[in-house]
Amino acid sequence: MEEKKPLRHLIEIRDLTVAEIDSLIALAGDIIARPDDFADTCKRKKLATLFYEPSTRTRLSFEAAMLELGGQILGFASQDSSSASKGESVADTIRVVEGYADIIAMRHPKEGAPVLAAQYASVPMINAGDGGHNHPTQTLTDLTTIQREFGTLEGLTIGLCGDLKFGRTVHSLIAAMVRYPGTHFVLISPQELRPPVYILDSLARETNCKCTESRSLDAVIDSLDVLYMTRVQRERFFNEADYVRLKDSFILDTDKMRGAKQDMIVMHPLPRVNEISVAVDKDYRSRYFEQAKYGKYIRMALILELLGLRQ
Amino acid sequence: MKIDEIHNGYVLDHIRAGRSMEIYRALGLDSLDCTVAIIKNVPSRKLGKKDIIKIDEDIVLDLAALGYIDPNITINVIKDGLLVEKQHLKPPAVLVNVVKCKNPRCITSTEQEIDQIFRLSHSGGKDVYRCAYCEMQAGTQ
Ligand SMILES: [Zn+2]
Numbered sequence: 220m221e222e223k224k225p226l227r228h229l230i231e232i233r234d235l236t237v238a239e240i241d242s243l244i245a246l247a248g249d250i251i252a253r254p255d256d257f258a259d260t261c262k263r264k265k266l267a268t269l270f271y272e273p274s275t276r277t278r279l280s281f282e283a284a285m286l287e288l289g290g291q292i293l294g295f296a297s298q299d300s301s302s303a304s305k306g307e308s309v310a311d312t313i314r315v316v317e318g319y320a321d322i323i324a325m326r327h328p329k330e331g332a333p334v335l336a337a338q339y340a341s342v343p344m345i346n347a348g349d350g351g352h353n354h355p356t357q358t359l360t361d362l363t364t365i366q367r368e369f370g371t372l373e374g375l376t377i378g379l380c381g382d383l384k385f386g387r388t389v390h391s392l393i394a395a396m397v398r399y400p401g402t403h404f405v406l407i408s409p410q411e412l413r414p415p416v417y418i419l420d421s422l423a424r425e426t427n428c429k430c431t432e433s434r435s436l437d438a439v440i441d442s443l444d445v446l447y448m449t450r451v452q453r454e455r456f457f458n459e460a461d462y463v464r465l466k467d468s469f470i471l472d473t474d475k476m477r478g479a480k481q482d483m484i485v486m487h488p489l490p491r492v493n494e495i496s497v498a499v500d501k502d503y504r505s506r507y508f509e510q511a512k513y514g515k516y517i518r519m520a521l522i523l524e525l526l527g528l529r530q
Numbered sequence: 531m532k533i534d535e536i537h538n539g540y541v542l543d544h545i546r547a548g549r550s551m552e553i554y555r556a557l558g559l560d561s562l563d564c565t566v567a568i569i570k571n572v573p574s575r576k577l578g579k580k581d582i583i584k585i586d587e588d589i590v591l592d593l594a595a596l597g598y599i600d601p602n603i604t605i606n607v608i609k610d611g612l613l614v615e616k617q618h619l620k621p622p623a624v625l626v627n628v629v630k631c632k633n634p635r636c637i638t639s640t641e642q643e644i645d646q647i648f649r650l651s652h653s654g655g656k657d658v659y660r661c662a663y664c665e666m667q668a669g670t671q
Contacts, residue, residue, distance in 0.1 A: 308641050308642065308643075309637065309641055310641065310643075310644065327637070328635075329635060329636060329637040329639070329640060329641075330633065330635050330636050330637065330663065330664035330665075330666075331636055331637040331638070331661065331662070331663025331664040331665075332637040332641075332663075334637075334662060334663045335637050335641060335644060335663060349637075350635050350664075351635070352635075352664060352665070417653065420653075
């Protein structure tokens, strides 16, 4: 039997096989069921959160995860409070920090910064977001939410709504879900914000999955198992008139929810601005706040796995 | 100038017309003391027109750079005035410091001293090189 190489870093979601993702989600499930059993698993271990740009939500999720495993945390929350503002390179920072921490989560505005960091790090590196590029723990969070809600990641109809052109969470969710047979992607966006051609091409080549496009959420909402909302930003449009004309078609409100299946779930990577009206929060099908909670549990599972502390 | 005028060195043949100066720069031929001949727009049965570069010195050729710029080049190795080997190129799997990433959001744009690394990948039936850091395709931004 071939010896399995231990996973050391998580830079992009494709670093994980489907089996590894399934096993992480199962571990997150064990943690949810028996949190006390994991309360000391990372005792005397330290997580460094190196955030070269602020992202309070993601940073708190990582730190809460480590604290719940009995570990400790250190790091910085923005570039101003780090030596990087004095011009220190990522490569140098990593070589210093790895002497203080057992595992590193890094967020950086430049694309590929975690790839570079992983070349120098002798401890596991987690990409906590690199510019508009990858954000694998968000994708793990999304997959965990879907799996926990439906008991499977196969054969689901996933509606992705809003800015599908620039939205990296959507790109990476597609890259992950395309590996599960029977996925039907419904891409709901204005013409201007369709997914990039390379993604549409890769979906067209896929024989396991189906993909349809729609310019209207109302027209397709009744077919969806999951509705994944993203924000349509004003600055993505060339003129104000187009934005005003289109924005309402991609805002989820209680009216549109009437057309949805009884067991559809609504997801959103948060923070939300106005793309989901606050009234929808009370709908039993909204899951975006649960999603954030799953984010903590899957990060706990990931930390255990990367540290080799999984029992 | 004919092949037999090269004593020890190379004749790079079947260069797509117009690419020879790029290769001249990529191989650093401007820093050589030996005879280097660039012959442009030679009529060719296969290509219509081609360029040829002759180098009269047994230098180490950067095959990755050559394979990236034009994988159809034939390398004729000349020893003691005789053709001893014909090498054909294939697109290299990895390019190190051959091309620079043009993505202004890429970490290579701010981090000094790191290697520019591009990897070969297949996209829509085509060979493309993507930055190992940001995945941007070589030559695009
Ligand atoms: Zn790059």
